[in-house]
Amino acid sequence: MKLTPDKLKKNVDLSSFDFKTTSEIEPLTTIIGQERAKRAFEFGLSVTTKGYNIYMCGPTGTGKTSFAENYLKEIAKNRPVPNDWVYVYNFVNPDSPIAISLPKGMGKVFKKDMADFLEFVINDLKKVFNSEEYENDKNNIYNEYQEKRTQLLDSLAEEARKYDFEIKYTPSGVYFIPIVNGRAISEEEYPELEKTIRDEIERKVKKLQLETQEVLKKIKILEKELKERIKELQKRIAVFTISHYVYEIRSKYKDNTKILDYIDNVTDDIIDNLEEFLDKEEEDTPLPLQFASYKKMSRLDRYKVNVIVDNSELEGAPVVYEINPTYYNLIGKIEYDNEMGNILVTDYTKIKAGAIHRANGGYLILQAKDLLSYPQAWEALKRVLKTGQIYIENLKDIYGLFITPSLKPEPIPVDLKVILIGSEYIYNILYTYDEDFKKLFKIKADFDIEMDYNQDNLYKMIQFISSFCKKENALPFSKDAVEKVIEYSCRLVENQEKLSTRFNEIVEILAEANTWAELEKSKVVKKEHVSKAICEKEFRSAKYEEKINQMIEEGTILVDVDGYKPGQINALAILDVGDYIFGKPSLITVTTSSGRSGIINIEREVQMSGKTHSKGILIISGYISQLFAQDMPLALNATICFEQLYSGIEGDSASAAELCALLSALSDVPIYQGIAITGSVNQKGVIQPVGGVTKKIEGFYYVCKKKGLNGKQGVIIPHQNIKNLVLCDEIVEKVENGDFHIWAVKTIDEAVEILTGKKFEEVILLARQKLKRYLDNLVSLSDKKDE
Numbered sequence: 001m002k003l004t005p006d007k008l009k010k011n012v013d014l015s016s017f018d019f020k021t022t023s024e025i026e027p028l029t030t031i032i033g034q035e036r037a038k039r040a041f042e043f044g045l046s047v048t049t050k051g052y053n054i055y056m057c058g059p060t061g062t063g064k065t066s067f068a069e070n071y072l073k074e075i076a077k078n079r080p081v082p083n084d085w086v087y088v089y090n091f092v093n094p095d096s097p098i099a100i101s102l103p104k105g106m107g108k109v110f111k112k113d114m115a116d117f118l119e120f121v122i123n124d125l126k127k128v129f130n131s132e133e134y135e136n137d138k139n140n141i142y143n144e145y146q147e148k149r150t151q152l153l154d155s156l157a158e159e160a161r162k163y164d165f166e167i168k169y170t171p172s173g174v175y176f177i178p179i180v181n182g183r184a185i186s187e188e189e190y191p192e193l194e195k196t197i198r199d200e201i202e203r204k205v206k207k208l209q210l211e212t213q214e215v216l217k218k219i220k221i222l223e224k225e226l227k228e229r230i231k232e233l234q235k236r237i238a239v240f241t242i243s244h245y246v247y248e249i250r251s252k253y254k255d256n257t258k259i260l261d262y263i264d265n266v267t268d269d270i271i272d273n274l275e276e277f278l279d280k281e282e283e284d285t286p287l288p289l290q291f292a293s294y295k296k297m298s299r300l301d302r303y304k305v306n307v308i309v310d311n312s313e314l315e316g317a318p319v320v321y322e323i324n325p326t327y328y329n330l331i332g333k334i335e336y337d338n339e340m341g342n343i344l345v346t347d348y349t350k351i352k353a354g355a356i357h358r359a360n361g362g363y364l365i366l367q368a369k370d371l372l373s374y375p376q377a378w379e380a381l382k383r384v385l386k387t388g389q390i391y392i393e394n395l396k397d398i399y400g401l402f403i404t405p406s407l408k409p410e411p412i413p414v415d416l417k418v419i420l421i422g423s424e425y426i427y428n429i430l431y432t433y434d435e436d437f438k439k440l441f442k443i444k445a446d447f448d449i450e451m452d453y454n455q456d457n458l459y460k461m462i463q464f465i466s467s468f469c470k471k472e473n474a475l476p477f478s479k480d481a482v483e484k485v486i487e488y489s490c491r492l493v494e495n496q497e498k499l500s501t502r503f504n505e506i507v508e509i510l511a512e513a514n515t516w517a518e519l520e521k522s523k524v525v526k527k528e529h530v531s532k533a534i535c536e537k538e539f540r541s542a543k544y545e546e547k548i549n550q551m552i553e554e555g556t557i558l559v560d561v562d563g564y565k566p567g568q569i570n571a572l573a574i575l576d577v578g579d580y581i582f583g584k585p586s587l588i589t590v591t592t593s594s595g596r597s598g599i600i601n602i603e604r605e606v607q608m609s610g611k612t613h614s615k616g617i618l619i620i621s622g623y624i625s626q627l628f629a630q631d632m633p634l635a636l637n638a639t640i641c642f643e644q645l646y647s648g649i650e651g652d653s654a655s656a657a658e659l660c661a662l663l664s665a666l667s668d669v670p671i672y673q674g675i676a677i678t679g680s681v682n683q684k685g686v687i688q689p690v691g692g693v694t695k696k697i698e699g700f701y702y703v704c705k706k707k708g709l710n711g712k713q714g715v716i717i718p719h720q721n722i723k724n725l726v727l728c729d730e731i732v733e734k735v736e737n738g739d740f741h742i743w744a745v746k747t748i749d750e751a752v753e754i755l756t757g758k759k760f761e762e763v764i765l766l767a768r769q770k771l772k773r774y775l776d777n778l779v780s781l782s783d784k785k786d787e
Contacts, residue, residue, distance in 0.1 A: 001719065001744050005736040008727045010496040012483040016455070017462065021476035021524050028463035031067045033451025033501050041068075044443030045075065045417060051442050053385065053418040055368070057427045058447025061504030064421050065321070065365070072319045072363045072419070079317035082361020085309040085412055086110060087348050089302040091265040097306075097348035099410040100258045105312030110259070111305035114266075117249050118303050121242045121270065125277055128241050129234070137233055145226040149219055156215045163204040174212055176205055238271050266303055301349065308332070308353040309360065317362035322355035325366050327376045330354045331384065332392045334407050351409055356381075356390055359416050368422025368430075381418065385440045388414050450498040453490070457499055461486055468507060474514040480527040485509060488534055491726040494694050509533050531729075541580035545699070548575075548584055553706045557644055559585050560673035561704045561713055567591060567665030569755070570676035571642075571657035572696035572715070573649075583692065583699020585676055587643040588657055590665040594774035595637030599624070599662070602641040603649050610650030619652070620659050622683040623748075627764065628771050635775040638662055652680040653690035656718075660752055666767035671755045674713035675741075676700045679721075685748040689720035694727055701731050701740060709734070714741030716751050 019025055031038060037056070044054040056064045084107030087097040102110055128134060153169075160167050166177040166184055177184045178201045180193065190198070246267050253259040270277065311318065322329060332354035336344040355364060371377050376395060384390055389411040420441060427444065430437040451457050465477050465485060477485070488509055492500035500506065512533035517525040551557045559570060567590040575584050601617040603609035609617075617640065628634060640658050642649055656679040664671045678696050680688040697715045704713045717725075722744050734740040745751045749760040756763060 003722065003725075003735070003742045003744055005732050007722055008725050008732045008735060008742065009729075010453070010487055010490040010726060012486045012490075014458065014462070014479055014483050014486075017459065017479075019462070019479060021478050022462060022466040022469055022482065023476035025462050025466040027467035027470050028460060030460075031063060031071075032460040032464060032503075033457055033499065034062070034067070034447055037064075037445040037447045038067075040443055040445040041071070044445065045072075047443075050388070051385075051439050053420070053441045054443045054445055055427055055441045056419060056421045056445045056447065057424045059423070059449050059502065061502040062447040062449060063501065063503050064445075064447050065367075068365055068419050068421065069319065069321055072365070076317040076319050076362055077315060079362070081311050081314045081316060082318065082415075083309075084108075084307065084311055085353075085357065085360075087306040087308060087351050087409060088262050089304075089348055091269055091302075095407055097351065097407060097409045098258065098262065099412050100256070100262070101412075102256065102259075104314065105310075107305075107307040107310050108312060110253070111307050113249055113252065114303060114305050117245055118300060120245055122277055122300075124241050124245075125238060125270075125274070128237055129274075134233075134237060138230060141226065141229050141233065145222055148222055152215050152218055152222075156212060159211055160208060163208050165204070165208060174216070176208055178205075234274050235271050238274055242267065242270070269302075301347065304349055306349045306351055308351060309357050311361075318359050319363045319365070320355050320359035321365040323367070323370070325355065325371045325377055325381075326374045327380055327395060328354065330356055330377055331380050331390055332357055334392060334394055334409070346407060348407060348409070351392060351407070354390075354392075356384055356414065356416070357412065360390075360412070360414055361416065363417050363419060365419045365421065368420050368426045371420070372426070382436050382440060384414055385418065386436070387411075390414055447501070449501055450493040450495065451501055453497050453499050458486065461489065461499060464503070464506075465510060468510050469514075472511065472514070474510070475517050475523065475525050477510075477513075477525045477530075478527070481513065481525045481530050484527045484530040484534075485513075487726070488530070491694070494692070494724045494726055496723050496726060508537065512537060538580070541577075542582065544575070544577050545580070545582040545584075545702075549702055549706055552585075552703050559587055559703060561707050562674050562710060564670035564672055566668050566670045567661055568673070569657050569661040569664070569671050570673060570700065571654040572676050572678040572700055573654070574692040574695055581692070581695055583696035585700050585703055586645065586654070588640065588654065588661050589643055590638060590640050590658070590661040592662075592665045592770070592774075593637045594635050594777045596635065596778075597637045598634070600637065600639045602639055603645070608645070608648045610648060612652050613649050613654075616652035616655035616680060617658070619681065619683050620655060620662065623659065623681065623685055624662070626683065627685075628768060632772065632775055634771065635778045636666075636771060638665070651690075653678055653692075655679075656681045656687055656716075656748060656751060659685075659748055660755055663748075663752055663763055663767055664756065666770050667763045667765075668770070669756045669758055669763050669766060672712070672757065674704065674710065675716060675755055676714075677716040677751055677755065679716070679718040679745075679751075681748055687718045687745050687747060687751065689718045689724075691724075693717050693721045693724050697725075697727060697742065698731060701734070704740070709739050711739055712741075714743060716743045716745055716754055719744040719746050 037058070041054060041056070044052055056068060058064055081104040083101040083103055084105065086100050086102065086107050088100060090096050090098050100110075153167075157167050160176060164179045166179060167174060168177055178190070179185070180197065185193065193201075246263065250260055250263055253263070333352050334346055335350040335352060336346045337350075338344060366381075371381065391411045392409050394406060418441075424446075430441075462482055465482055468474060469476055485506065486499065489500045489506060490496055490498065492502055492505060509530065513525050513529045516529045516532045516536075520529070522529070548557065552559045560568075561570075569588050570585045571588050573584050573586045575582055599617060599621045601609055601614060604614050604617065624636075625634060640662065642654075657677045659681055660671065660677060663669075676696075678693060679690055682688060697717070700715055725742075731740060735742060743750075743754050745754070752758075752760050752763055
């Protein structure tokens, strides 16, 4: 069946929509054509059971990330704002900072309250301990001590005189000076005394020493009592001085037991360490020459509040899209300072939040490829989702590469939905090889690359273009320009009944068309601007296609587009160079002879044939056997070759061409070289659909155009691929003028008749006659050998 121009592309008609330009259309507020994915996504968000996180999969450019962000931000507005989180000093175990949760915005308020509390407390303490009243009370205690001490020393001196001694007090101790005959004896005179006198002196000294020890013991007890009384005085004054500040801050946070406990600890610590606050200058104690588990903190640093999550600016649940999901960016980290060149020190104020902290109580969006690229990031995320808590640990602690004591912050409970965005390939890999994945990501939102061509989706496409214009401050698109964009959308999916959802590629055309319109000083984007954008985009990437066509034109690559030749045909292949796909004719030749080898696939023999292509050759063998070997043995050697092919070949889309060339070689009926064919074939001779028919037709057309159109050239395609035709306007025009032709066939019979111009039965008859001659030759040779 020869196709008419109306079958060759989708003729988009928007006359049923009442608008002149997209400026009259309301912008799009939802996603287009992804109902399955949208329903799965919405359901996943509504399930509160653990493990119902969402994996959004599909090709790049289908709008997964944009949809997730926009949809989540919309529903997040109606969800409560999660609590703030702070870390405070742990007075019991300094290596394990305490995590405290507070209502929205109260984290920084608590931080300021604590700073004000300490400022007021310290100022008041300094004032009261520098006051005359305090000095008087302290002096009274000290004077009482001095009086008791003096009494003890006087009694000791009196006792010494009874033993004929004087007492001398020095910084190094108490010395007894003997008195003989009413005169104190010096050290130099002592040895000259008579032995009886010295013995008597030593006996008295021993007794006196015992009494002295008792007195000194009592003095030490007095000194201890003095310190305790002064400390008790200071505590009593301190408690009285700060009690109203403590009462105020405790009253403000009376519903938070963790804060109340913390305030009590702070109060106790201040009272127990009053000397630190009363010193005029803080004394810095040097760090030991080894790594410290936490930084030596100043007298006030340990009372600071480290706000790691501040949700004061949020109006709903957080939506966090982490574009760089490293391990530390996800779960946070503990930073270090380098002191004295080789000492790493840290403290709880160095704890930094990660994306999971910021998304806690809301939603976290991650790209699967990026997440899996970073060491331990995927494992850290799974650990959080399995345990429901965030443990902040540095990687060096996990790997154990360095012995550096660190903090172990109290874990924070987690309540969030994780939306992982990636490809179908990554999903299948994780689902197959990671047993945790299927437990943690139970919802799959699968995005399609195409949607139905219907009125609803057409209007949404118009709205999408309107949204682009508004967002990018672009010129409005006229109705015919919108029709051209929608036609391009059909071309992207190569289907007249579908529209593409690869919106990234559509946006490229919209942006470039707007640029061409602006360069022409146009007030709207017109159809010709869209056509220009499409042509220029293809031109930028078509270098290899042009070079191949040039080589065909020059004869470097042998492709005939006119004349008749037996056993030779033009098949059509697709070449993908990354950002550009184009069709290229490939010359297939077939030779036959008598023999028993059957059909030989040269590509397979040299290991250049893929499995699907090799299967296609075996299918051809089945068809030939059914057609010719029902009443006689098949005595055939046939070799099939893709000429000038120096890379591998895969796919069965050339099997129809190979079969036609084989039948031509067997029958000696020539094939018109100006007609190319694409399509696979089954063992019954039925033509089956293939991919890329539009690019294949265009590829062959441009070769014919370069070598000269003669009105007889064209392409044969499977009839099932008619809906996949979205050809460019030039080819449609040439078909309409009769300069180029496209046929759609159902069986190999139709294809052979178009290619050869003869009835299929006539071709088969000639082929059967040749096969009979091949058989006769083999029988004759066998008989001669027997003789």
